Amino acid sequence: MYPAEFDYHAPTALADALHLLQGHDGTVKVLAGGQSLLPLMKLRLADASTLVDIGRIAELRGIREDGDAVVIGATTTYRDILDSAVVGRRVPLLVDTVRQIGDMQVRSRGTIGGSLAHADPGGDLPATILAVDAQMTAAGSGGTRTIAARDFFTGMLTTSLNEGEVLTSVRLPALDQARTGSAYLKHRHPASGYAVVGVAAIVRLAADGTCQEARVGVTGAGSQAMRAGGVESALQGKALDDATLADAASHAAEGLDLLSDPYASAEFRGHLAQVLTRRALAAAVARARGGPGA
Ligand SMILES: Cc1cc2nc3c(=O)[nH]c(=O)nc-3n(C[C@H](O)[C@H](O)[C@H](O)COP(=O)(O)OP(=O)(O)OC[C@H]3O[C@@H](n4cnc5c(N)ncnc54)[C@H](O)[C@@H]3O)c2cc1C
Incomplete structure (x- = not known):
């Protein structure tokens, strides 16, 4: 099926994206990897009058070490995470999790921020984000705030992100400490992989x-x-x-x-x-x- 018509914007600065998310009538949605949103729009289970594609905002993508934590930009793809030596060494649980998500195409397009903002009850990342006690950073018209993982997921497909807010990064405390081990295991749905x-x-x-x-x-x-x-x-x-x-x-x-x-x-x-x-x-x-x- 085809989705209903929508306007499309692809800003290159976060400030512009936030402005677009505030400044439109109708339903304005963030588009990241599109792996969840676009199928839902094609099925007419979600609609948007405007999509704000955040995939060209350089400051939202990338992985960096920050003391005893690893900070991952919201539009960083699963593939980027699997390719990251830093994540492999410091947060191996995340690699363990991401390698079990979807297939190669989904991992190439899907983003950490999109997965968390979507909060699918069968999504893999939320279990790991909760276990590591990650902190999410969100930006909106009122500025930037930090949300603990425990307070982030509030229900089925629902998070504590406010209307018009963009999840910008996820901070994961590193697990490369003495006598520390981790693992992610799932029973994979045979059709969807979730x-x-x-x-x-x-x-x-x-x-x-x-x-x-x-x-x-x-x-x-x-x-x-x-x-x-x-x-x-x-x-x-x-x-x-x-x-x-x-x-x-x-x-x-x-x-x-x-x-x-x-x-x-x-x-x-x-x-x-x-x-x-x-x-x-x-x-x-x-x-x-x-x-x-x-
Ligand atoms: C065939 C297939 C198999 C899959 N298998 C699995 C699986 O095994 N395990 C699993 O966990 N997932 C699976 N997925 C889902 C996949 O992980 C998606 O990539 C993910 O759920 C959404 O990420 P995205 O970047 O594509 O987000 P999008 O689809 O672009 O967006 C999803 C939602 O989040 C919002 N959003 C996105 N980014 C932000 C942001 N930074 N700030 C605020 N809101 C934002 C959007 O507005 C939208 O409502 C699968 C998907 C497909 C198509």
């Missing part, structure tokens, strides 16, 4: 090998990605044997408003959340101990 359930786990061990800190993000299972607080607190200070990981993982679906569709019932999604959490934790622990893929 996460039926996806789990991102980070484990930091104390010097005696017990759990100093665990952070777990779950996507796909519920209407929005969430931190699995029950899992995290069940691991705190514990020796990380198989029984402890399994016991902690049994809390993975707590607090989730489980989705159900013809492919996966709510019960199956809850089960997947527990199984994938246990496996992601086991992989993260092995890496924290310096095992394979550490």
Whole structure:
């Protein structure tokens, strides 16, 4: 299908994009990689009188180190992330996640900012963004603000971005610290490739090998990605044997408003959340101990 007619602007400065987003009547939308927005417009499930393409704004794209964090511009593509030695070394969990998204075409066009702003319940990145405690920066007519990952996802396809705001960058605390391991695992939908359930786990061990800190993000299972607080607190200070990981993982679906569709019932999604959490934790622990893929 063809989308309804729309005006198209491709500014090269963020200030111009913000002006366009403020200054139009009708529905004005940001266009990034177009991998989610354009199919929705073709299906007439989304409409826009004006698209503001942010893909030519140089300041929104790129990856840089900033002390103990890596900052990624919103229009940086999945491909750019996979090609980045900095991300591979400092936030390997992000690489683990991105390499499981879509196919080569989607990874070449899709952007980190587009994925997060779209907040698809089956999107992979939200689990990882939550687990690493990332911070999002957004710019709007009132200036720039920072939003913690925990406060960013507010519901199905909904974020705390305001009308006319542009997500400009994502700051991810680096994970290249001693005795720290991470892993992202998903059950991939056989048709779409999205996460039926996806789990991102980070484990930091104390010097005696017990759990100093665990952070777990779950996507796909519920209407929005969430931190699995029950899992995290069940691991705190514990020796990380198989029984402890399994016991902690049994809390993975707590607090989730489980989705159900013809492919996966709510019960199956809850089960997947527990199984994938246990496996992601086991992989993260092995890496924290310096095992394979550490
Ligand atoms: C065949 C296919 C398979 C896919 N498989 C997966 C998968 O396995 N896992 C997965 O996670 N995703 C998957 N996707 C989705 C893909 O990751 C999209 O790239 C992503 O969801 C949106 O990114 P985008 O840059 O294309 O954004 P767009 O489609 O351009 O925009 C998406 C939405 O975000 C808004 N937006 C975009 N950028 C910004 C910004 N900087 N500030 C404010 N608002 C903004 C737009 O207005 C729009 O509402 C798939 C897509 C396709 C087509």
